[in-house]
Amino acid sequence: MTLPRFELDDVCVRHDGCTVLRVDHLVLDERRIAVVGANGSGKSTLLRLLDGLVAPETGSVRLGALDTVRDGRQVRQQVGFCFQDPADQIVMPVVADDIAFGLKNRGVPLAGRDAQVAAVLDRFGIGHLAQRTAATLSGGEKQLVALAAVLVCGPATVLFDEPTGTLDLARSLRFAELLADLDVQAVVATHDLDLLDGFDRVLVLDHGRVVADDAPGPALTAYRDLAVWAARC
Amino acid sequence: MLTAEVRHGPLRAVPAPAKIVVVIALGLLCAVSSSRVLLGGVVGLGAVALVAARPVWRRLGGLAGWWAVALVVTAGMQLVTRDAAAATGSVLRMAALCLPALAVMASTTPEELLDVVLGATRPLRRAGLATHTLALTVALTIRFVPELVDQAQTLRDAQRARGLRPAVLPVTVPLLLRCLDRSRTLSEAIVARSFFDRSEHP
Numbered sequence: 001m002t003l004p005r006f007e008l009d010d011v012c013v014r015h016d017g018c019t020v021l022r023v024d025h026l027v028l029d030e031r032r033i034a035v036v037g038a039n040g041s042g043k044s045t046l047l048r049l050l051d052g053l054v055a056p057e058t059g060s061v062r063l064g065a066l067d068t069v070r071d072g073r074q075v076r077q078q079v080g081f082c083f084q085d086p087a088d089q090i091v092m093p094v095v096a097d098d099i100a101f102g103l104k105n106r107g108v109p110l111a112g113r114d115a116q117v118a119a120v121l122d123r124f125g126i127g128h129l130a131q132r133t134a135a136t137l138s139g140g141e142k143q144l145v146a147l148a149a150v151l152v153c154g155p156a157t158v159l160f161d162e163p164t165g166t167l168d169l170a171r172s173l174r175f176a177e178l179l180a181d182l183d184v185q186a187v188v189a190t191h192d193l194d195l196l197d198g199f200d201r202v203l204v205l206d207h208g209r210v211v212a213d214d215a216p217g218p219a220l221t222a223y224r225d226l227a228v229w230a231a232r233c
Numbered sequence: 234m235l236t237a238e239v240r241h242g243p244l245r246a247v248p249a250p251a252k253i254v255v256v257i258a259l260g261l262l263c264a265v266s267s268s269r270v271l272l273g274g275v276v277g278l279g280a281v282a283l284v285a286a287r288p289v290w291r292r293l294g295g296l297a298g299w300w301a302v303a304l305v306v307t308a309g310m311q312l313v314t315r316d317a318a319a320a321t322g323s324v325l326r327m328a329a330l331c332l333p334a335l336a337v338m339a340s341t342t343p344e345e346l347l348d349v350v351l352g353a354t355r356p357l358r359r360a361g362l363a364t365h366t367l368a369l370t371v372a373l374t375i376r377f378v379p380e381l382v383d384q385a386q387t388l389r390d391a392q393r394a395r396g397l398r399p400a401v402l403p404v405t406v407p408l409l410l411r412c413l414d415r416s417r418t419l420s421e422a423i424v425a426r427s428f429f430d431r432s433e434h435p
Binding site (some may be wrong): 048051053063071072073076080081083085087088089090091092093094096097101102106107131133134149153214 | 370383430
């Protein structure tokens, strides 16, 4: 299976006059890619670049032949985004309606929509939540609903921004199992290093720069060294 | 009630536009008519429809309480200022207006109601109004009001824990800031979920 290929060239993102991310050249085409780094190191900005939610001040971000800013519409047909707080991305008041929201925006007819919603609810074992209101869900349930709402659209890549940040241990373990079973490319920004078991590649960000890019073992060693050094300063 | 669970029942199968047209028609009829027979008939019909809608009764509890208070106050005022017949008429009219509307709410999801709003406002698109954005705004309001109430309670608890007396301004300002922060992420989520990528919204 050919995996999607993201390519960043000479990318600079600035916010309020400060550079928040600077990448000279980066290609992402592995199945499981993690992005780690301290708070404010540019992890979320990198993910938003890949989905075209943030436009670089200079340079380009491409998914295959598509420019993520110019061809944002086509890019978002292929890329799903799971935000740090799942409550932020649940738009519709009722669970089933929210899962159908993305399909409706893509023009899927009602009959097909209902069947796909039922299938994804069944896949995640949350059929009983279909008519529940979002406000009555627990944090773990919201996470599952948000993930189902992304996956029902059939993306080739899913971007996860600190997916276990609001989950307890049991829910985190459950999420790790779900992630391992996903048959799509996943780019995961996280502080949860236990989640990275089985990942192909880890990028370590520091002050908006990629300071290590390797297999999980050596990359996490570099990240720990960086954290120890930062704690001593 | 608008965000309550919707169960499958006989009324669930009736298309939302038809239900809403019937409720509006009954409402207009009850507003202009003073026939007890007609009002009583609509009350009976509304009660049957409400049972057929299979609402989650415990969720109706709070709403029913306020409705009962309004009925008692109205009836009391009519008894004092007019007579028993006027009080009965007012009570019947209020029940005739509320029961069918409750039945529709209990058997229709917010998404279906929004689709009706979108369909009804379709002609306004020619005037340049973004009706799908209006519908999304309504959905977001329904979606986030309960969470705002929860957040306001959390802020009140935090301030009590720090020895402050509950007051409006110290809760409103941080609540507003949180809302602004959330609105930024929410707008990104709406973009990421392709809402603005469709050229034509149904």
